[in-house]
Amino acid sequence: MxxxxxxxxxxxxxxxxxxxxxxxxxxxxxxxxxxxxxxxxxxxxxxxxxxxxxxxxxxxxxxVRLDTKDFQFLYAEGESLVFMDVENYDQINLPTDLLGDAAAFLQDGMTAVLEMYDERPISVQLPEQVEATIVEADAVVKGQTASSSYKPAVLDNGVRILVPPHIASGTRIVVNVYERTYVGKAD
Structure with missing residues (x-):
């Protein structure tokens, strides 16, 4: 078109x-x-x-119109990622760099959408938001809570993001995968 x-x-x-x-x-x-x-x-x-x-x-x-197909993430193997077609259970290996920075947010069993061009996968779309656990969060500096300041924190997948001062280590939160930003606390 x-x-x-x-x-x-x-x-x-x-x-x-x-x-x-x-x-x-x-x-x-x-x-x-x-x-x-x-x-x-x-x-x-x-x-x-x-x-x-x-x-x-x-x-x-x-x-260009791309064909999209749902795949389930199985595991990482060296520099490649193994996905399974949810319809016929065929497995496919894709290079990690196809996902870019979003690869850090892959979780076992996660459903991803592969975009195919001429039956060849050229792009992988993860869910927009995922849940993650804070493993390390800096202490709040006194007097900092009055403003809308954020503090650095490390997620269980090693990604560093900024979170509100009230979020402590061990808290499950929702993160925007592509912007790497805090969305809210997980239910």
Whole structure:
């Protein structure tokens, strides 16, 4: 499906110069002289390269539809992750870098959505939010609780995030996987 250069949004998958690219950021710019354009930061889903491209409103680009399929995370094996198709129980090994920083939030049995292009997995989407346990939290500095300040904490998966002052070590919390931010206490 062809779309105009100014209709590109973050998260879109585009076919550009013979590759498959995922849009990371977009910025609409209207200079004083000349026509408006969309500055697009993209990452190649096949080889991981990044690029910045300007698309004018007259430019068209092919938006790609990816097939999505649910897989269950089984275990990590060296530099690869093993997932199982929930429909036919086939197992697939994927490189850890396909998930990027989100790989730290993988939990046994977690359901992930694999995006496939020509039957080949090119992207893995984890749930937006996961539960984790605080294993280490700094002490609150006296007088700091009056403002909306946050303190550093370490999760059970080794990820460092900022949490409100009232959160103590051992507390189960909900974390946004992709922004690595505190959402709230777990039920």
């Amino acid at each position: 062809k779309i105009s250069g100014v209709e590109i949004r973050p998260g879109n998958i585009l076919e550009y110069e013979g590759g498959i690219w995922k849009v990371a950021k977009t910025q609409h710019t209207q200079p004083g002289k000349g026509g408006a354009f969309m500055q697009v930061e993209m990452k190649n889903l096949i080889d991981g390269r990044k690029t910045n491209v300007r698309f004018r409103s007259a430019d068209t680009v092919e938006k």
